[in-house]
Amino acid sequence: MTTRSFLLLGILALTCSLAFASDPSPLQDFCVAAPNSPVLVNGLVCKDPKLAQADDFFFMGLDKPGNTSNPLGSKVTPVNVVQIPGLNTLGISMARIDFAPYGLNPPHTHPRATEGLIHFQRNAGYGNAVAIAALSSQNPGVITIANAVFGSNPPISDDVLAKAFQVDKKVVDYLQSVF
Known part of the structure; x- marks a missing residue:
C-alpha cells in the first residue's frame, strides 16, 4: 500500500467517524386545519398561516353543562381538531363528560389514542358530576363495547x-x- 493510499484511507476513516444527531426542528409552529380543502392527506391540510385567526385556537362551550337526560345519564362534549382547528398536528384532544346522578359513561375504547382523566368534580350543580379527559390524538375515535x-x-x-x-x-x- 502506498503512502498516498494510506493517507487517503486515513482521511476517509476520520471523516466517516464524525456523526451529528439531533431531533429535527419542526417545519412550522402551528398548522391550523383547513377542513374544506380539496387536498386529501392523512389527517387535515394546513391552511395558510397568514389566514390563521384567534378563533382557530379557541372553543366556547367546555364550561357549559351537557344535557344528561338520556338513558345513560351522561353527555360527552368532545373538543378536538373539529372544534379547535389549531389543534391540528399537535396530537391532542379532550372531552368534557357530564353525569347525572347515577349516570355513566359506558365501557369504550379509543382506537387511535390513550385517555387520561385530568379532572373530576362531584356536585357540579344540580347534583351532577363533571369529568375532563385528555386524549393523545387529535382524532381519537370511540368504540362503545x-x-x-x-x-x-x-x-x-x-x-x-x-x-x-x-x-x-x-x-x-x-x-x-x-x-
Missing part, C-alpha cells in the same frame, strides 16, 4: 355471545334487539 358486541353488523352469532358471556340465548337475543 356494547354497541360493537350486541349491535354489530353483521351480527355476532347469539350462540357465540351466549357462550362467551355465559348467559342464556334469550338474554343475548334481547340485548341484540335493543341495539
